[in-house]
């Protein structure tokens with residue numbers, strides 16, 4: 001459960017962020033951006049502000065990366081810092097039966113004291129080891145840098161060079177590269193603990209964003225993305241796929257019926273695309289839509305497995321983002337497929353789930369702070385199914401008036417809104433620059449408002465790990 005203190009803290013942080021005039025940033029729960037659409041570059045003129053946001057986010061990330069699993073202060077129980085590690089966030093030590101606890105070192109607490117689950121209460125020490133936050137940044141940085149690269153009409157740029165640095169540091173470098181396993185993700189501590197749990201697979205859901213970015217580099221024949229680095233990443237990914245498909249943790253996670261399973265499939269399909277196994281991607285995509293998807297949306301468009309959770313508004317949108325991402329991945333892998341019209345066993349589609357979720361009042365479950373989570377889902381659904389009655393755009397205009405300056409407005413098209421603006425820097429596709437100029441101040445104001453919404457969403461996504 002999210003305590004009132006935490007809610008207060010989140011709101012305070014958001015306000016501070018909005019006022020501090022930092023770069024705007026939205027970390028979507030997940031998304032797959034079709035590289036063919038990006039490479040074609042025929043973006044509507046109205047996407048100028050979205051492009052400007054993307055470029056500023058790409059720059060901001062590039063200035064703080066790259067990230068490594070080896071920068072954490074403690075090694076995984078294997079003794080190897082190259083093993084990814086995170087701690088189950090709701091588990092707390094109970095040292096009452098361990099004797100003189102003041103004499104225990106921090107590391108002795110982890111191994112000697114039994115850990116108990118206090119559902120919804122975050123153990124603050126979970127961020128002592130922040131491989132998860134680092135990977136969120138890796139995945140967002142790769143996506144935004146690839147998009148920024150695609151706006152320039154050249155085979156090499158600082159953005160593509162950034163991606164090479166990030167990929168090398170996180171995955172490939174012999175000193176810092178992550179081992180291709182999640183043996184210690186959302187690990188349980190205590191005697192008999194020190195083992196990862198299947199829920200930890202969720203930590204790497206952002207792999208979809210990594211794959212979107214790399215596919216853009218490949219398709220644009222980026223000269224920084226050499227055959228050598230491509231082969232090395234493919235080799236790494238094949239090993240990780242083998243782990244995911246054969247380790248019990250991976251098997252259990254993709255078999256989960258709820259959002260955990262949906263996000264596990266996000267990764268799994270995307271990984272197949274990365275290793276150029278298109279039939280594999282299609283087969284895994286169909287496995288999702290013929291499998292757990294069947295039980296995820298009922299005849300009223302609700303998602304019973306999410307509606308029963310402590311934060312039903314959040315979880316409905318969280319799983320919608322994962323289902324939408326699976327649909328985008330499958331449609332890309334097999335353009336003849338029809339995941340958007342695929343019905344569950346209760347005869348409902350993704351659109352039914354969206355339409356139902358739009359009727360839910362987040363305040364009814366005390367989740368007014370989570371309202372922003374719905375917005376990328378609505379944009380995706382409106383762009384895909386069309387919006388003949390204008391109800392999706394009406395909702396966006398009312399609830400998120402600045403939606404056209406969010407990054408997703410670039411690829412959630414066609415979607416009404418935005419205006420033909422030139423951003424002044426390279427925010428406009430050089431091959432298709434039209435429209436009137438807009439002052440920098442106006443742009444900053446627009447972006448600033450989105451940032452408050454976006455940053456709130458980003459925080460919430462980062463906070464809800466289960």
Ligand SMILES: *[C@@H]1O[C@H](CO)[C@@H](O)[C@H](O)[C@H]1NC(C)=O
Nearest residue numbers: 041042043044045431432433
């Ligand atoms: C520019 O974008 C518009 C709107 O997407 C499109 O109709 C037009 O063909 C594009 N022009 C060029 C030169 O790509």
Ligand SMILES: *[C@@H]1O[C@H](CO)[C@@H](O)[C@H](O)[C@H]1NC(C)=O
Nearest residue numbers: 098099100101102103104105
């Ligand atoms: C617990 O250990 C500390 C540090 O070794 C020591 O100063 C303290 O007296 C011990 N307390 C008890 C109750 O044994």
Ligand SMILES: *[C@@H]1O[C@H](CO)[C@@H](O)[C@H](O)[C@H]1NC(C)=O
Nearest residue numbers: 060061064067130133134137
């Ligand atoms: C992720 O990037 C943001 C923005 O640059 C930075 O503030 C944050 O500290 C980074 N997180 C980690 C774990 O590196």
Ligand SMILES: *[C@@H]1O[C@H](CO)[C@@H](O)[C@H](O)[C@H]1NC(C)=O
Nearest residue numbers: 298299300302303304307308
């Ligand atoms: C659909 O699921 C919701 C949430 O669990 C539930 O309230 C509703 O009754 C279900 N509808 C049907 C027709 O089963």
Ligand SMILES: *[C@@H]1O[C@H](CO)[C@@H](O)[C@H](O)[C@H]1NC(C)=O
Nearest residue numbers: 337338339340341384385386
């Ligand atoms: C759903 O199926 C119909 C009929 O085949 C098709 O016209 C429509 O484009 C499909 N919708 C989506 C979003 O794919």
Ligand SMILES: *[C@@H]1O[C@H](CO)[C@@H](O)[C@H](O)[C@H]1NC(C)=O
Nearest residue numbers: 151152153154424425426430
């Ligand atoms: C945008 O990028 C293109 C291609 O790199 C470059 O030729 C152009 O000068 C840039 N425009 C601005 C305004 O920076």
